[in-house]
Structure formats: C-alpha cells, structure tokens
Amino acid sequence: MNRHTAPRSTSLKTHPATSRALGAFVATAIVVVAASLSPAAMAMPGGHDGMQHAGMHGGGMMGSPKMAERMLDSVNATPEQRTQIRQLMEAAKSDMQAQRESGRTLREQAAKLFAEPNVDARAAETLRQQMLAQHDTASKRMTQLMLDVSRVLTPEQRKQMAERMAQRRTMMERHRQERQSQRPQS
Numbered sequence: 001m002n003r004h005t006a007p008r009s010t011s012l013k014t015h016p017a018t019s020r021a022l023g024a025f026v027a028t029a030i031v032v033v034a035a036s037l038s039p040a041a042m043a044m045p046g047g048h049d050g051m052q053h054a055g056m057h058g059g060g061m062m063g064s065p066k067m068a069e070r071m072l073d074s075v076n077a078t079p080e081q082r083t084q085i086r087q088l089m090e091a092a093k094s095d096m097q098a099q100r101e102s103g104r105t106l107r108e109q110a111a112k113l114f115a116e117p118n119v120d121a122r123a124a125e126t127l128r129q130q131m132l133a134q135h136d137t138a139s140k141r142m143t144q145l146m147l148d149v150s151r152v153l154t155p156e157q158r159k160q161m162a163e164r165m166a167q168r169r170t171m172m173e174r175h176r177q178e179r180q181s182q183r184p185q186s
C-alpha cells in the first residue's frame with residue numbers, strides 16, 4: 001500500500017455538499033479506474049463541469065461520509081486503507097473548496113457581463129476561457145484523487161466497489177423512471 005503525506009484526519013466531517021461531492025466522485029472515480037480508464041469512457045461528456053461535476057449529484061455510492069464508510073465496509077477496507085482514503089478526501093476537499101469559490105466568482109462575473117446594456121463579446125470569450133481553465137484544474141484535481149484512492153484499494157476491492165455502484169445506479173435509474181412516469185404530463 002502506498003503511504004501518503006496528507007494531514008492526518010480521522011473524520012470525514014465536511015460541508016454536506018462537499019462531502020457528498022467528494023464521496024460521490026471517489027466512488028465514480030474508482031469505477032473509472034476499475035474500467036481501466038477506457039478511451040470511450042473518458043470521451044463521454046460529464047455535464048457542464050466535466051469530471052468534477054460527474055460525481056456531484058449523487059452519481060456514486062460514497063455520496064456522504066456515512067455512505068463512504070458503508071462502501072469501505074462493503075469491501076472490507078483495512079483501518080490503514082480507511083485512514084489513507086480519509087486523508088486523501090480531506091486534502092481534495094480543501095482544494096475543491098477553493099475551486100468552488102473560483103467558479104462562483106466566475107459565474108458572478110458572467111451574470112454582471114450579461115446584465116450590461118451591451119454585452120462585450122471579447123469579455124465573454126475571455127470569461128469562457130477562464131471558466132474552462134477553472135474546470136480543467138478541478139477535473140485534474142479530482143482525477144488525481146481517483147488515482148490516489150485507486151492505489152490504496154486492491155484490484156479486488158475496486159471490482160467489488162464497481163459492482164455495488166453499478167447495482168446502485170440501476171436502482172437509482174429505476175426510481176428516476178418511476179418518478180417520471182408518475183409526473184403529470186403538460
């Protein structure tokens with residue numbers, strides 16, 4: 001197992017949205033690693049925030065600290081693995097909080113730009129490029145988290161986790177379809 005130098009932390013207590021986002025991304029990221037990072041999978045769009053956004057809306061089994069612990073329980077993670085993964089998630093959480101603030105600032109700038117009497121096309125393009133760079137930075141950080149976690153878990157654990165997450169995705173999709181079929185048609 002790989003030793004990491006991230007600060008020690010025995011708690012996954014974080015802002016609930018950040019916890020869910022990081023946990024969900026870790027779970028999603030592990031599936032990507034388990035699939036050997038196939039080019040077809042990497043070419044798929046991940047929503048407006050790319051890979052960062054892919055795990056932010058309940059896309060993975062480890063969507064909260066409690067869920068992360070259950071997922072680690074399900075693959076019989078050792079205490080050492082749990083500690084390492086917690087440390088990795090805490091380090092990523094700090095980095096992603098800065099990314100979230102950066103994204104918020106860029107969105108506020110876009111709203112101000114849009115509200116101007118005449119929208120400056122060059123300013124809009126510059127802002128778009130800044131947003132892309134911010135998304136790329138966030139994506140790189142989350143990919144690094146995925147790779148770091150993949151080095152902590154064994155191939156068998158990653159396989160087990162991927163199977164459990166696939167079952168959860170199937171269940172969530174079934175529930176989504178049930179909710180859609182119950183909505184009144186307009």
